[in-house]
Structure formats: C-alpha cells, structure tokens
Amino acid sequence: MAALVSLVIAEHDNQSLKVATLNAVAAALQCAPEVDILVAGSSTDGAAAAAAQIAGVRKVIQIDTPALADQLAEPLAAQILNLASSYSHILAPATANGKNVLPRVAAKLDVAQLSDIIKVVSPDTFERPIYAGNAIATVQSIDPIKVITVRTTGFDPVAAIGGSAAIEKQTAVESTSSSSFVGRELTKSDRPELTAAKIIVSGGRGLGSGEKYQELIAPLADKLGAALGASRAAVDAGYVPNDYQVGQTGKIVAPQLYIAVGISGAIQHLAGMKDSKVIVAINKDPEAPIFSVADYGLVADLNTAVPELIKALG
Template identity: 90%
Template sequence: MAALVIAEHDNLSLKAATLNAVAAALQCSPEVDILVAGSQSDPAAQAAAQIAGVRKVIQIDAPNLVDQLAEPLAAQILALASSYTHVLAPATANGKNVLPRVAAKLDVAQLSDVTKIVSPDTFERPIYAGNAIATVQSSDPIKIITVRTTGFDPASAAGGSAAIEKHAAAADAGKSAFVGRELTKSDRPELTAAKIIVSGGRGLGSGEKYQELIAPLADKLGAALGASRAAVDAGYVPNDYQVGQTGKIVAPQLYVAVGISGAIQHLAGMKDSKVIVAINKDPEAPIFSVADYGLVADLFTAVPELTKALG
C-alpha cells in the first residue's frame, strides 16, 4: 500500500500546498512517492526529494507538460496509478482540474476537499459550506483525493533524501493546448500562502475606500489582501481577492475582517485561521461568532486609527 502525491510546481520550485498534501498522504500510507511532471523541472524534483517522509520522486520531463494541463498530466498519473492505493493532490485550481479526470478514467469515486484522514479508507470532508462534516468510506481499489490544505500541517520541506527516478512521458493525445496566462503581479504575499491577511467587505462602500483603508493596514502588517464575495461582486477588487467557499480557502496566523458581516460562504473560507479579528459596526454580525477579537465600531474611524497606531 503506497500513496502518490501530485506535486504542484512551476518547474523551478514546489508550491507550498504540496507539503500539505504530503502530510495527508503520510496518514494514508507510510510509503509516499511524489510525481513531478513538467519540463526542465530538475529544481522542483530536487526540492521534492528533500521533503521529510518521501520514499521516492518520480520525475517526468516533456515539453507538453510545461504548463501541466489536465489532459497530458492525467495521462502520466494514469500510467502510474496501478502501483498505488491512494493518489492525492492539493484542492487547488490545478488539483481540482486534473484529479476528476483521473477518477473518471479509473471509474472510481473522487474524494474532494478532504480535511481529515480517519483511516486509509475513511475520510472527513466539509459539506453545506462547512456547517457539517461528512465521513466518507471508500471501497475503491484506488482512492483519488484532493486535500484541503488548511486541514493539514505541512510536512517538513527539509530532512528527506528521496531518490529521483526519471520516467518516460506517456503519449500525449493532443486534446488541449496552452494559449496564455494572465497573472496579477503584486509585491504582497500570495493569498493562500500568507501568514497575515486583511480582508474588506461590502461595508467599505467602494473600491476607493478599500484602497484607502485596507491597503495601508495590510502594508503595515506585511499582509495579503482579501475580500468577501459581496465586495468582489460589487467591483471593489478583482475576484482573485475573494476568500470563501467559492473563492480561496485560507488559514493564516492572523485574519483581519473589516466591514465583513460573516456570511456562511465567507466563514467557510477563513474560519480555520489561528487568530481572527473582526471590525464591524453591527454587534449582531455573524463574523463575531468566529472572531477571537471583535471591535464594534465604525470602520471609517477605527481602521485609520489602527493603521496609525501600528506606526
């Protein structure tokens, strides 16, 4: 019984989410391998070999894998799957893109957004926007799992000495092609990896107020910027700022929610944060039910004062 983790990487380095997936895999099986599929991906493979607890790294290098599109990447996974009882990937855009295809090709059920490994065949995952936890038992010969990264502490990125095996790439069916990518560039930390996040909600009233109040506070804290769905839908900020069930799931050390009422959808995306601070003028706002520290105040007064106090 062995587990295979699909590494998330940019060919030069591993994404942090891979470490969380390895931690989950180690709870499924004591033998964990990592697949690094890409192009000129030696740096990523070497980083994967250093992860504590990893038995070996399978590296597949081919030009058509440079962008890790779902179709060619799924073909590589399917070529290896028969040697494993568990195949895991982070529940990120990439993981959600490729593993359902793998599960369908193997004719097994996918276990999505798993937050706890109860046993090698039993798992917990949130349903109803996190208001209930489903315990799911699978009798499939191969368990295909996406891992909610906030549910698992990351495996150590150092201390391992796994062997790197280079495999030939499986044939590409040529069903998809990479056209382009538009990236939002920012000097701030990436939202899902940030240790501190400052999020703004509809209570700010406009995108101008978001930039005027939230951005300076985030700068003082060295924080990433987030937002509620209501703020995104109102056009205050781009949708890649959205925290919540249909946005990004985060669990920073500190989460500051400004002008966010705390709808179920938003709480599902941030309630695992270590410390939650809420600023809202409504004392009955649901956000206060999960906040460690709550300030009932007018945000237009409180936030500038807080920013100023931080020096």
C-alpha cells in the same frame, strides 16, 4: 490486500514547489506508510530537487517535457493514469490545479473521487466538510485506488527539508488531448500569496468602493506585511480582482491572523477562513455573523477604526 503506497501530485511552477504540496504529503503519510511525489512539467529540476528533500518521501518521479510546461489537465492526467496501478492512494492539494486534474483521473479509473478531505480516519475512511463547513461527512471508500483532493488547512505541512528521496526520471506518455494552451493573465504582486500568508487583511462590501479598499485595506496590509483578501460581495462589486476572494467559492485560508474589515460574515465566507488561528473583525453591525467566529471583535465605523489602527501600528 495490496501494499499501501501514496502518490502526491506536486503543486509547482516548474522552478519551485508550492507550500500546498507539503500539506498534501502530510495527508498522504496518514493514508500509507510510503509516499512518492510526481513532479510533471518542463525544466523541473529545481522543483524535483526540492521534492526530494521533503521529510517522509520515498521517491520523486520526474516527468520533464515541454508538452507539460503549462500543466494542462489532460496531458497531466495521462501521466498520472500511467502510474496509477502502482498506488493505493493518489492525492493532490484542493487547489485550482488539483481540482482540475484529479476528477479526470478518477473518471478514467472509474472510481469515486474523495474531495476536500480534512482528516484521515483510516486508509479507507476520511472526513470532509459539507454544507459550507457546517457539517462534517465521514466517507468510506472501497475503491481499489483512492483519488483524493486535500484541503490544505486541514493538515499541518510536513518539513520541507530532512528527506533524501531518490529522483527517478521517466519519459512522458503521449496524450491524445485536443486542448492547447492559449494564454495566461497573472496578477503580479509583491505581497505574500494568499493561501500561504501568515497574516491576511480582508475587506468586504462595507467598504463601499474599490477606492476605499485601496485607501484603508492596502495600507493596513502594508503595515503588517499581510496578504490582501476580500469577500465575494466585494469581488462581485468590482472592488478587487477575483483572485482576492476568500470563501467556499474562492480560496480556503488558515493564517495565523485574519483581519476582516467591513465583512458581515456570510456562510460561504466563513467556510473559507474560520480555521484561522486568530480572527479579528471590524464591523459597525453588532449582529454581524462574523462576530460568531471572531476571537476579537470591534463594533465600530471602519472609516474611523482602520486609520486609528494603522496609526497605532506606527
């Protein structure tokens, strides 16, 4: 059997690494004793230097070219495929980027992708949630290269410092992709990033309007230094942008504290936040499913309870 070596596809913005990379490295170290990181982008010296300091990393492969500035899936997949034969496992966080790139890699390698894993049982056996997290499937793969996306909430991040990996610069391979980058609309916020926040305050359809969301949820988040989240119902109703959505079809989060206000607790929402360390729910319906996962539940009118909570926080 070939040596077990994992390759982690770094999640970054060219200048700095995203925390999700540390969770993916944690999973990779359970798959194989040696782990390399691919940092592919443009002007990525900062991100590559940060990757080299991650504990447990053997080598950082840096591919730097203007053609990868926007990290489009097709040219990035071409770089990964060029390296794939040297690795037993290829992993990326199960983020929008990871879920966009790795299926292309798996298809080109003619292997079955292992999606959203939450546990490494052995180098060829993994656990992943199905049915919105209501069941856990144990999946064994006999493919020569395992292509894996990692649910970041399933793995504690490795230390961001303490390593001293070598940085190996490589030339980009040509991509025959016919797609091109047109534009990007980003939501600017001074608040913590939703998937990396230690505290999240989420609002649901029970708020009744976007104005009420801003009136109640935003000030509470300000008091706690929290990120803002929302249920799919609140997003679909237009209360907040869709990048606030927590759930199976939104962002999977596991903060230290998750406060759900006016959220009934549909299965798809619970799938995205039930791994939170402490869950607080405020809802006037005592039968709301959210209370089944809450550590602390308050059956009350949110229009009264939330202002009182904000006041109590000073």
